[in-house]
Amino acid sequence: MFGYLRAYILIGVAAAGGGEVAGWDEGLMVTFAFITQSLLAGTGAFGEQELAERIRSGDVVVDLYRPVDVQLWWLASWSGRSAYTFGSRGIPPMLLGAVVFDLRVPPDAATWIVFALSVVLASGIGFAIRFAANLVAFWLLDSRGVDQLVTLVLTFFGGLLVPIVLFPPWLEAVARLLPFAAMAQVPAEVFLGLHPGRGALTALATQLAWFVALLALGRVMLGAATRKVVIQGG
Amino acid sequence: MGDVRSMLTTYRHLVGAKIRSDWQYRTSFVRYLLSQTVVTALDLAVILVLSEVVPSLGGWNLSQVAVLYGLTTLSFGLGDLFVSQVETVATHIQLGTFDRFLLRPLPTIVQLPASEFALRRVGRSIPAIITLVVALSMAEIDWTVDRLALVPMTVVAGTIIFGAVWVVTASISFWAVGAREVANSFTYGGGFAHQHPLHVYSRWVRTLLGWILPMAFIAYVPAVHLLEAPNPLGIPSWLALTPPLVAIAAVVVARTVWRAGIRNHQSTGT
Numbered sequence: 024m025f026g027y028l029r030a031y032i033l034i035g036v037a038a039a040g041g042g043e044v045a046g047w048d049e050g051l052m053v054t055f056a057f058i059t060q061s062l063l064a065g066t067g068a069f070g071e072q073e074l075a076e077r078i079r080s081g082d083v084v085v086d087l088y089r090p091v092d093v094q095l096w097w098l099a100s101w102s103g104r105s106a107y108t109f110g111s112r113g114i115p116p117m118l119l120g121a122v123v124f125d126l127r128v129p130p131d132a133a134t135w136i137v138f139a140l141s142v143v144l145a146s147g148i149g150f151a152i153r154f155a156a157n158l159v160a161f162w163l164l165d166s167r168g169v170d171q172l173v174t175l176v177l178t179f180f181g182g183l184l185v186p187i188v189l190f191p192p193w194l195e196a197v198a199r200l201l202p203f204a205a206m207a208q209v210p211a212e213v214f215l216g217l218h219p220g221r222g223a224l225t226a227l228a229t230q231l232a233w234f235v236a237l238l239a240l241g242r243v244m245l246g247a248a249t250r251k252v253v254i255q256g257g
Numbered sequence: 258m259g260d261v262r263s264m265l266t267t268y269r270h271l272v273g274a275k276i277r278s279d280w281q282y283r284t285s286f287v288r289y290l291l292s293q294t295v296v297t298a299l300d301l302a303v304i305l306v307l308s309e310v311v312p313s314l315g316g317w318n319l320s321q322v323a324v325l326y327g328l329t330t331l332s333f334g335l336g337d338l339f340v341s342q343v344e345t346v347a348t349h350i351q352l353g354t355f356d357r358f359l360l361r362p363l364p365t366i367v368q369l370p371a372s373e374f375a376l377r378r379v380g381r382s383i384p385a386i387i388t389l390v391v392a393l394s395m396a397e398i399d400w401t402v403d404r405l406a407l408v409p410m411t412v413v414a415g416t417i418i419f420g421a422v423w424v425v426t427a428s429i430s431f432w433a434v435g436a437r438e439v440a441n442s443f444t445y446g447g448g449f450a451h452q453h454p455l456h457v458y459s460r461w462v463r464t465l466l467g468w469i470l471p472m473a474f475i476a477y478v479p480a481v482h483l484l485e486a487p488n489p490l491g492i493p494s495w496l497a498l499t500p501p502l503v504a505i506a507a508v509v510v511a512r513t514v515w516r517a518g519i520r521n522h523q524s525t526g527t
Contacts, residue, residue, distance in 0.1 A: 024442040028450045032307075032314070036456035039311035075518060085345070170290045175295055184303045189310045 026116050029184075030124065032055040036189070045188045051215055054127040055186050057120035058211045061140070062194040064112035065105045066149035067147050068183065070174050074157035087249060093225030094154060094241055101150040109142065114120040128216060134216055137223045141210040144230035148206050151237030152177075158241065161248035176201075267363055276343055278481040279376060286377055286458035293380030297330060301384055309374035311411065316487035320395040326452040327389025328476035332415030333448035334382035341444070347430035347437045357480060366515055367405035396484055399479075405433035407479055407497065411420060415475035421507035422447065422470050424515055431518030447472045456489045474500040496507035 033052035037044055047055075063069065067203050074097060077083040086093050120126055156173050158165035178184060181203040187195050198204050209226050212218055218226045279286050305328055308319040317325075346369060349355035392401045398404060426440035443466070450458065450466050455477040458466075467473035481488050482497035 024446040025449065028446060028458070031458045031462065032453050035309055035314050035453070036311050039313055039315075043312050167283070168292070171292050173298065175292070179299055179302065184299065185306055190306055191309050194306075 026057045026060040026121055027123070027127055029060075032118065033185070047186065047188060050125065050127045051217075052186070053120070053124045053181075054215060055211055057116050057124075057126060058214050059183055059207050060116040060120075061109075061113040062207050062210060063183070065109035065142070066145050067153055068149070068174065068177060068181075068207070070170045071101075071153040071157065072167065072170060074154065075160035075170070078157070078160040078166075079164055083230070092244060094238065095212070098147075098150055099156060101153075102146070105146045105150075109146075129214060129216060134213070134223075137218070137227065138210065138213045140227055141213045141222045141239065144227065145206045147234045148202055148230065151234060152202065152206075153243055155237060155241040155244055158248055161244075161251070175201045176212060177203045177206060180204060181206050182211065186211075188225060202237060205230045205233045262364060264367060268367055268371050271321070271368075272374045274372040275372070276376050289377040290380040293377060294383050297334070297381045299386040300330070300449065301326060301388055304452065315457040316489070317484075318455050320392050320397075321480070321486045322453065323388055323392035324396055325454065325476050325480050327385050327392050328411055328415060328480060329448065329451040330383055330427070331389055332419050332475050333411055334378070334385050335412075335416040336419030337381055338376075338378045338425060339416070340370055340423045341378070342375075343424050343427040344372050344430075344437065344440060345369060345443075346427050347434055348441075348524070350430055351434055351525070356524050359519075359522075365519065366471040366512075381463035398483060399485070401525050404483055407483055411479040411500055414504040417504040418471060418475050418500070418507050419444075419448075421504070421511035422472065424511040425470075428511075428514045428518040431521050443470060451476050454486075471503050474503045 030053045033056055034049055037047070037049045037052050042048060044052075074083070077086065086096065087098065108231040117126065129138060152173055153170070156169045157166060159169045163169070180187070180198045180201050182198070187204060187208050190198060198208070209218075209230060213223065213226055301323075304319070304322055307314060308322070312318065314322055341368065346355060346365075349358065349369075355365075356369050361368060366469050393408070423444055426443050429436045429440050447466050447470060450462070451472055455463055455473055463473075467477070478492055479497045479500060480486065481492045482494045
């Protein structure tokens with residue numbers, strides 16, 4: 024439903040701008056509305072509290088003494104879920120959109136491959152951000168506020184409400200500097216074929232950089248947290 | 258009459274208790290309140306961003322769209338505060354705890370909102386009120402007595418209509434327990450949709466979210482008359498006076514559907 028509403032509003036915007044705004048025509052706008060809707064669930068845009076809950080209850084101790092890396096353990100579990108949600112909650116919005124609109128689908132296999140990689144990285148960034156946000160629970164106990172904050176900022180700066188190309192130039196520049204665009208706006212642009220040729224590599228490289236940087240942040244936080252954690256009995 | 262009075266007293270006690278208990282965790286309360294305010298303000302940010310790019314949406318300028326946003330969001334916020342808790346009926350049915358509500362001597366439709374009351378939801382109405390006041394003063398309205406009376410009347414009727422929509426969509430749970438997301442896409446979808454002029458949507462969206470669920474009467478219909486804004490759907494101006502009637506009709510329908518739902522309810526037996 025939200026996909027349709029956003030599509031019609033963006034059509035209205037394109038019409039008011041004489042058929043094209045910021046170089047985006049109606050077809051791009053409509054497809055953008057549905058593809059971002061498809062990306063929501065798989066990138067964890069609705070929030071993630073499982074780890075924080077385990078930290079609060081103390082169950083995290085079990086995670087810490089498993090003979091595997093904590094961050095990789097959670098990444099593995101996230102990847103499995105994410106792959107499933109992309110299928111179950113990512114495909115229906117596009118199909119529903121295609122019933123009413125002529126959606127712009129990548130014409131060549133190369134774009135599809137780049138898009139697939141971009142989506143994987145977007146999901147990875149989603150994991151890295153939520154992992155770090157959940158770890159805040161070591162210090163605050165209740166990290167729901169942080170999680171909600173991430174969701175809010177992502178919704179706006181990730182382009183999930185309006186494509187960030189419609190932002191005033193300074194605000195778009197800000198959005199491009201944040202990791203959130205790499206979670207929704209960038210994969211959507213790849214899908215729409217707006218990063219042709221080497222641009223695709225740049226887009227993927229930026230996403231990869233964010234993924235690595237945010238994983239590192241999570242790792243540092245985890246290190247700090249395990250040094251201070253006190254286990255109450257057994 | 259005595260019945261209604263004792264019902265109101267019980268309602269006040271339940272809500273009062275809920276507010277006092279929330280207030281025990283002040284920081285948490287304030288944080289949630291703020292996050293509700295920010296979530297709602299984001300929709301306003303969208304309108305502002307779009308108005309930077311194009312001067313008008315569907316022929317309506319920024320202050321006219323902002324009036325729509327204010328009316329819709331305020332009604333939605335008040336409906337959210339007082340009625341939206343009925344949607345928890347899905348969880349209660351699933352867990353079998355709905356039976357408890359049925360045993361108590363107070364209508365379930367009063368109990369649910371009262372026992373799940375959350376004052377922090379008032380956060381949604383804050384940006385709405387501010388926007389509404391600012392937008393109304395900027396919109397160059399030819400103020401007459403009837404136009405002045407139209408604003409509070411619309412807000413009250415709008416709140417009731419949203420409330421009725423919530424009750425009806427929550428009632429789906431009596432027949433299909435897992436349908437909460439469907440219900441939400443109508444309530445939240447409606448709350449979002451009507452922040453923009455109805456005529457930007459295609460016919461089937463208008464029919465469903467505007468007339469079948471009569472949410473066009475929450476803001477769009479009165480606003481067309483109030484603002485003398487472009488009116489491509491040809492809404493007659495007398496229709497602007499009908500929201501209270503629509504509200505009454507909506508309540509009757511909601512009540513019927515809810516009752517039918519309860520009659521259909523089979524406990525999980527736990």
